[in-house]
Amino acid sequence: MKLIEAIIKPFKLDEVKDALLEIGIQGMTVTEVKGFGRQKGHKETYRGQEYTIEFVPKVKIEVAVPDSQVQRVLDTITRTAKTGSIGDGKIFVRDLGMAVRIRTGETGDTAL
Amino acid sequence: MSTRLAVVLGAGLGMLCASLVGVPEASAQVAALKVDTGDTAWVLMSSALVLVMLVPGLALFYGGLVRSKNVLGTIMQSFMILSVVSLLWILIGYSLAFGPDKGGVIGGLDWVGLNGVGVDPHPTYGPTIPHQAFMFFQMMFAAITPALIAGAFAERKRFSAMVTFSALWSLFVYAPLAHWIWGGGWLAKLGALDFAGGAVVHISSGAAALVCAIVLGKRRGYGTDYMAPHNLPMTLLGTGLLWFGWFGFNGGSALGANGVAISAIVATHTAASMGAVVWCLAEWMHRGKPTVLGVASGAVAGLATVTPASGYIGPFAALLIGAAAGLACYFAIVWKGRFGYDDSLDVVGIHGVGGVLGILATGLFASKAINSGGADGLLYGNPSFFGVQVLMVVVVAVFSAVVTFLLLKLIDGMTKLRVEPEEEATGLDLSQHNERAYS
Numbered sequence: 001m002k003l004i005e006a007i008i009k010p011f012k013l014d015e016v017k018d019a020l021l022e023i024g025i026q027g028m029t030v031t032e033v034k035g036f037g038r039q040k041g042h043k044e045t046y047r048g049q050e051y052t053i054e055f056v057p058k059v060k061i062e063v064a065v066p067d068s069q070v071q072r073v074l075d076t077i078t079r080t081a082k083t084g085s086i087g088d089g090k091i092f093v094r095d096l097g098m099a100v101r102i103r104t105g106e107t108g109d110t111a112l
Numbered sequence: 113m114s115t116r117l118a119v120v121l122g123a124g125l126g127m128l129c130a131s132l133v134g135v136p137e138a139s140a141q142v143a144a145l146k147v148d149t150g151d152t153a154w155v156l157m158s159s160a161l162v163l164v165m166l167v168p169g170l171a172l173f174y175g176g177l178v179r180s181k182n183v184l185g186t187i188m189q190s191f192m193i194l195s196v197v198s199l200l201w202i203l204i205g206y207s208l209a210f211g212p213d214k215g216g217v218i219g220g221l222d223w224v225g226l227n228g229v230g231v232d233p234h235p236t237y238g239p240t241i242p243h244q245a246f247m248f249f250q251m252m253f254a255a256i257t258p259a260l261i262a263g264a265f266a267e268r269k270r271f272s273a274m275v276t277f278s279a280l281w282s283l284f285v286y287a288p289l290a291h292w293i294w295g296g297g298w299l300a301k302l303g304a305l306d307f308a309g310g311a312v313v314h315i316s317s318g319a320a321a322l323v324c325a326i327v328l329g330k331r332r333g334y335g336t337d338y339m340a341p342h343n344l345p346m347t348l349l350g351t352g353l354l355w356f357g358w359f360g361f362n363g364g365s366a367l368g369a370n371g372v373a374i375s376a377i378v379a380t381h382t383a384a385s386m387g388a389v390v391w392c393l394a395e396w397m398h399r400g401k402p403t404v405l406g407v408a409s410g411a412v413a414g415l416a417t418v419t420p421a422s423g424y425i426g427p428f429a430a431l432l433i434g435a436a437a438g439l440a441c442y443f444a445i446v447w448k449g450r451f452g453y454d455d456s457l458d459v460v461g462i463h464g465v466g467g468v469l470g471i472l473a474t475g476l477f478a479s480k481a482i483n484s485g486g487a488d489g490l491l492y493g494n495p496s497f498f499g500v501q502v503l504m505v506v507v508v509a510v511f512s513a514v515v516t517f518l519l520l521k522l523i524d525g526m527t528k529l530r531v532e533p534e535e536e537a538t539g540l541d542l543s544q545h546n547e548r549a550y551s
Contacts, residue, residue: 046340046405047458048395048446053338 001096001109002070006061007033008081008089013059019080020063023072026112029062039087058089064096066109145233148240151368155238155245158364162252165357166194166259173350173412174263177457180342181539182267183549189262192275197255197282202226205254206247208287209295210237216298219291236296238367249364254290257313258282263457264321265328268536271544273529277519281320285515289316289508303497304504305478305487307376308365310420310470311508318464319509320516321455327520328529330454332536344405351408355384358415362422372483376422379430380415383422386434387414387441394442406442409462413441416466421474424486429477433470441465468505475501 008016013030020028034055041053065073074091082088101111171190175183197205204224211219223229231242238246258278265274292299293306306312331339341347362380366373391410396402417437418430425433445461455461475498478489490498523529530536535543542548 044340045399045401045403047403047409048399048442049339049449051338051340 001064001066001099001112003094003096004061004063004065004070004073004077005092005094006063006077006081006089007035007058007091008061008077009083009087010057010059012081012083013061016061016077016080019076020073023069023076025063025065025069025073027063031060031062033058033060037087037090056087064099064112066112145235145239147231147233147242148368151238151240151370152242152245154369154373155241155249155364155367158360159245159249159252161357161360161364162249162256163194163357165354165361166252166256167191169350169353169357170256170259171350172346173354174266174457176343176345176347176350177263177341178267179339179539180550181541183342183346183541184547185271185540185544186262186266188271188545189274189278190259193259193262193278194255196275196279197258198251200279200282201247201251201254205283205287206250208283209254209290210247210250211295213291213296216296216301217291218288218297219295240368246367249367250290250294253309253313253361254282254286257286257309257317260313260317260459260463261320261324263459264324264455266456267540268328268331268530270528270531271540272527273523276523276527280519280523281516284519285316285320285512286312289511292507293504299500299504299507302500302503303487304500305424305474305497306420306471306504307423307474307486308362308419310417310467310474311504314416314419314463314467315471315505315508316467316512318460318462318467319512321459322453322464323513323516324520325453325455325460327517327524331456332533334454341405348404348408351411355411355415358384358419362419366423372423372485375426375482378427379418379422379425379433382427382430383414383418383434383437384411385414386431387411387417387438390435390438391442392438394439398442398446409445409458410438410442413437413462413466416463417441417470417473420467420470421477424474424478424483424489426479426482429473433473433477436469436473437466440469464509468509471501471505472498475499 034057036054036056039056041056044051044053063073070093077091098107099111100107167190171187175187178186206226207221207223208219211221211223214220226247229243229247231244233239233241234243234246237243258281262274289312291297293304293312294300358380359377363373363377366376388407388411391413392402392407395406414434414437418433421433441462444465445458448455448461474489476489476491478486479492480486480488487497488494520529531540531543
């Protein structure tokens with residue numbers, strides 16, 4: 001099992017979610033986050049007073065999947081979240097030791 | 113009847129009883145003046161327009177420019193100053209500013225509690241409108257001026273200190289200045305002209321704002337923290353109401369529904385539009401983007417600057433004044449960082465600079481062809497009038513700055529001027545008023 005964390009542009013969330021549902025992903029967790037990569041932030045000017053906004057609003061999607069589905073999910077997110085311009089985001093994949101479905105007590109892949 | 117009302121009011125408040133038995137003015141000259149209904153209607157409406165400039169115009173203009181934790185505290189300043197200064201104006205302020213002249217320096221106490229200020233016209237204060245209509249119109253000016261200063265100490269002044277300061281300032285700075293220039297005082301006798309308040313309102317509040325910003329010190333986190341305006345649409349709504357109300361501020365200063373009123377309104381609107389366009393262009397070329405706040409600031413700069421000249425000039429002069437206002441005020445604000453004081457909402461850069469520019473422009477462009485009651489400016493071959501205008505700029509700025517400094521020191525001895533650091537971090541809304549604007 002792997003936990004896939006994708007940090008994407010907020011306006012791409014619906015598109016990514018629909019595409020993941022289409023390939024059979026049944027659940028995800030979404031968080032509003034702030035951060036920066038190479039994009040850095042943007043500048044704001046109020047009466048000549050400049051502010052540099054470093055932390056840009058992003059959305060983080062977390063999806064837990066069996067090893068067999070990892071590549072499809074990565075491909076799907078990469079395809080749908082992409083605009084081609086700087087600031088599209090990143091995907092991180094990490095090993096997942098255990099998963100439990102609270103209602104039934106099922107564990108492992110069947111709990112996903 | 114209104115005299116009786118005034119007596120009842122004064123006696124009811126238990127104040128100044130002795131002076132209230134004065135005899136109302138009833139000379140033959142006063143009785144000969146006739147109230148004109150059109151003129152009166154226009155001045156009453158203009159009074160309401162100036163009220164709208166203050167609440168909610170200025171309240172929203174300033175309220176949108178501060179951070180969300182201070183918006184109620186900032187709006188509160190406008191409402192409280194309006195209420196307190198209005199009461200003081202009725203009790204004593206009007207008499208100090210416009211009462212019978214005492215040596216060119218101050219008005220006498222004859223009109224305390226509005227004693228003798230009735231419905232009959234006064235020969236010099238609007239000979240075709242009730243004296244009370246003039247008093248009421250002037251009350252709105254007295255109220256908005258200290259509220260303008262509040263932009264300089266926004267987000268950090270203790271509420272009690274703010275109320276005390278504004279009340280004392282209206283009596284010890286505004287009333288004498290209004291007397292010197294509009295109440296037949298020494299500057300008026302020299303021939304100084306200020307149609308609707310470039311010196312009395314804008315230079316006086318701009319100079320006081322500079323002193324307030326320096327004495328109170330910078331906001332915590334100034335220059336490092338994110339202090340951008342929390343709600344620009346609120347500020348723009350306020351700008352629109354200021355612009356709207358300014359037609360009464362300047363147009364009403366004609367004290368009648370007449371040619372001077374409309375030429376003042378045309379000049380006012382022309383300068384506001386030009387100020388907005390020029391500020392926008394200046395910022396666009398200088399910084400690369402035209403900003404919405406820039407257009408709003410340029411309009412207010414144009415309005416403030418044209419104020420003293422509005423009743424004495426034609427539309428072309430107003431165009432030039434608006435352009436000068438947009439440029440000068442824009443660079444005054446861009447460069448204020450170099451001087452190291454925190455005039456939070458740019459009262460000095462817009463009202464101070466605009467007021468000085470406007471009084472000098474009056475000395476240049478004023479023309480008797482537009483207003484026979486005015487004067488000819490430098491461009492019409494009258495350098496001595498320009499000299500008087502320069503003198504007025506210096507006198508008003510220095511007087512306001514010095515007395516403001518003394519008042520701040522006096523209040524600092526009674527109660528602290530600034531909120532505690534922790535209260536400042538929390539914000540004025542919660543720390544001063546136990547309320548939040550957005551919950």
